[in-house]
Amino acid sequence: MAARQPHETDGIDALKAALPAQAWTQDTDIIAPHLSEWRDKYFGKTPIMLTPRTTAEVVTAVKICAQYGLKIMPQGGNTGLVGGNTPQGEILMSLKKMRQIRDINPIANSIIIEAGATVQTVHDAVTPHNKIFPMLISSQGSCTVGGILSTNAGGNHVLKYGTTKELVFGIEAVLANGDVFNGLTNLRKDNTGYDLNRLLLGAEGTLGIITAASLKLFPKPNHTQRALIAIESAEAAVNLLEPLRAGGRLSMFEVMPAIGYRAVVDNIASIRDAFTKAHPWYLLVDWDVDSHAKGQALAESLLAPHLNTGVIRDAVIAQSDSQAQDLLAIRENMSAGQKFLGGSVKHDITVPIDKIPEFFKRANKAVQDIITNCRPVGFGHFGDGNIHYNIAQPEGADRETFLQNWDALSQPIFDIVDSLNGSISAEHGIGIMKKDDLARRADPVKIALMKALKHALDPDNIMNPRVMIEL
Numbered sequence: 001m002a003a004r005q006p007h008e009t010d011g012i013d014a015l016k017a018a019l020p021a022q023a024w025t026q027d028t029d030i031i032a033p034h035l036s037e038w039r040d041k042y043f044g045k046t047p048i049m050l051t052p053r054t055t056a057e058v059v060t061a062v063k064i065c066a067q068y069g070l071k072i073m074p075q076g077g078n079t080g081l082v083g084g085n086t087p088q089g090e091i092l093m094s095l096k097k098m099r100q101i102r103d104i105n106p107i108a109n110s111i112i113i114e115a116g117a118t119v120q121t122v123h124d125a126v127t128p129h130n131k132i133f134p135m136l137i138s139s140q141g142s143c144t145v146g147g148i149l150s151t152n153a154g155g156n157h158v159l160k161y162g163t164t165k166e167l168v169f170g171i172e173a174v175l176a177n178g179d180v181f182n183g184l185t186n187l188r189k190d191n192t193g194y195d196l197n198r199l200l201l202g203a204e205g206t207l208g209i210i211t212a213a214s215l216k217l218f219p220k221p222n223h224t225q226r227a228l229i230a231i232e233s234a235e236a237a238v239n240l241l242e243p244l245r246a247g248g249r250l251s252m253f254e255v256m257p258a259i260g261y262r263a264v265v266d267n268i269a270s271i272r273d274a275f276t277k278a279h280p281w282y283l284l285v286d287w288d289v290d291s292h293a294k295g296q297a298l299a300e301s302l303l304a305p306h307l308n309t310g311v312i313r314d315a316v317i318a319q320s321d322s323q324a325q326d327l328l329a330i331r332e333n334m335s336a337g338q339k340f341l342g343g344s345v346k347h348d349i350t351v352p353i354d355k356i357p358e359f360f361k362r363a364n365k366a367v368q369d370i371i372t373n374c375r376p377v378g379f380g381h382f383g384d385g386n387i388h389y390n391i392a393q394p395e396g397a398d399r400e401t402f403l404q405n406w407d408a409l410s411q412p413i414f415d416i417v418d419s420l421n422g423s424i425s426a427e428h429g430i431g432i433m434k435k436d437d438l439a440r441r442a443d444p445v446k447i448a449l450m451k452a453l454k455h456a457l458d459p460d461n462i463m464n465p466r467v468m469i470e471l
């Protein structure tokens, strides 16, 4: 628990008095899972966890926090990977009890849903309407609408549908003074001034608390044809992107190196190798097509020329939904599988797609110059130029000693990314983990504008104050 100031105690008492008993807890057993995260990198503390059930309860809580100067950290599914979801003494506000579906409109192709609903809940709600919300993300059973909006999450369908920012009509949010901004529209055209919705997207809870969103839906493709393709190199993957696009039908283009692939298929009991032989790299693709038969024909016609020239070493074209699911499970478990390799220094970077091979060449050399036998595991959304460039510890090394090299290994990577006009955060955000790097590396004009916006919307700096930028 954080050491409490008298002022803080008064504020917490006021919160407890103003909110219903179901909307807060100080039970340490209930709070505990909210104080650590997926990577076991951050561990936190909070004097109280608020669990509001309505926007009105969020407003009540925010107004009291503002009055007493209490800092607030919003939390959704707690799957964030940059430390922005682990409180260090802030009031923790979990949105998990706000998960109502307010409206589904199949004609406008929209759903209005509260921020604490998981992404899986959105999928389940729209499937009966023959629609999709095109956010395919391994954490979708836990991560929430508020979380994906606040981090501008990416996932496996960005190639075709864009990041979360492209998938939202508007939001409802409680601002630092307790005002409710209502942008819950499903208008495709609205040129009435600044786009205030966008300001809060990717803001990681620093400008307000998102309480609901109007999300964009799309017609469900008749059939999705999946294939897992064995290839020689990262360069081969990049060279296949254009030939496999198939006139906009390509909706997923995910790449895995042998070390990551093996970490999954050799260690996770429910998953098996799709091939009889080992290969250096693997490429997982989806095409949206009209039927199973057309999917088979398309896959065969697109892959055959490259099998003949040797660019493709082998391929498994999914024959059924369950086989397609098995192939996706390999990719979805890349993060879980890497836990079997020991400690891992992780990066989520983007470079222009054609620079991916150069990035690997320079990055692998840079990190192995620092730690000779470290093992790069660069995988992910190559169709978006997004590489999860992780560096696993040398075999047999001590995990904690290796992880002390996090910054030493990261800086050369970020230097290479900068030199290629890339981004040090592709889809996970800045959080605590990359705050100093952003401050050091971003355009000073951009940082000044971010600070000015933060001052304007949250002058007392109560909204997730340790995250993203230092005032």
Ligand SMILES: Cc1cc2nc3c(=O)[nH]c(=O)nc-3n(C[C@H](O)[C@H](O)[C@H](O)COP(=O)(O)OP(=O)(O)OC[C@H]3O[C@@H](n4cnc5c(N)ncnc54)[C@H](O)[C@@H]3O)c2cc1C
Pocket (backbone or CB within 6 Å): 038, 073, 074, 075, 076, 077, 078, 079, 080, 081, 084, 085, 095, 115, 137, 138, 139, 142, 143, 144, 145, 146, 147, 148, 149, 150, 151, 152, 153, 154, 155, 156, 204, 205, 206, 208, 209, 210, 211, 335, 336, 427, 428, 431, 464, 467
């Ligand atoms: C196995 C695994 C796979 C993943 N794969 C991907 C991937 O492919 N692509 C990708 O982009 N990310 C991925 N992630 C990261 C993570 O799932 C996303 O960042 C997700 O958007 C976080 O959602 P959440 O609800 O868990 O948010 P949290 O982790 O709870 O919070 C994340 C940030 O958003 C803020 N926040 C949360 N809710 C609100 C709200 N209602 N209002 C204001 N601020 C809020 C928090 O304060 C915090 O700063 C993965 C994570 C895991 C564990």
